[in-house]
């Protein structure tokens with residue numbers, strides 16, 4: 001990953017295909033507004049803001065937003081700054097609007113050119129609502145000709161197979177009607193991941209990625 005898009009974050013060591021989204025935005029060569037859903041402590045928000053994009057950051061976890069102590073492994077706790085202080089320190093708060101809410105509970109009254117989300121709809125807080133609602137709500141805030149890019153967790157353990165929020169190969173297009181064109185899509189093999197927030201021990205993951213355009 002090039003330096004511009006490497007950023008300090010509690011998630012910094014985990015896999016992401018965000019640079020593909022970042023490259024795509026750069027090629028558009030115009031002023032773009034981006035909404036990051038599940039902004040966490042700014043892994044994606046900070047580099048987008050630094051590049052001059054207008055960013056709306058939506059995050060429901062108060063510690064990731066305001067800083068504090070989090071657990072990142074068995075008996076391992078760290079203190080984090082949180083998104084708001086990071087933006088202040090980097091002097092990047094002017095073109096970022098931070099919204100401290102559960103995205104599913106928000107009454108959204110804005111539209112953006114692009115939405116990015118990374119492993120959010122599979123979080124347990126969203127399991128009580130259909131994944132179609134989550135994905136549809138993201139699509140609804142994207143302007144015509146806008147971009148929707150997501151990386152997501154695929155089922156790779158038995159327990160995932162019972163939860164529709166872990167979307168399997170070739171299933172993502174079920175959530176897109178003909179107004180959308182999926183222009184890039186791929187899946188990783190199953191890989192090992194180190195402990196991180198929410199997972200205290202080493203574990204396995206499989207990820208999917210897509211970039212879709214609103215026709």
Ligand SMILES: C[S@@+](CC[C@H](N)C(=O)[O-])C[C@H]1O[C@@H](n2cnc3c(N)ncnc32)[C@H](O)[C@@H]1O
Nearest residue numbers: 011038040043059060061102103104118120123
């Ligand atoms: C598993 S983390 C993703 C981390 C990501 N891979 C990264 O590198 O930043 C998911 C983040 O999305 C947030 N999130 C999940 N569901 C959300 C919702 N409905 N509304 C707002 N934030 C949400 C969580 O609080 C968490 O910070």
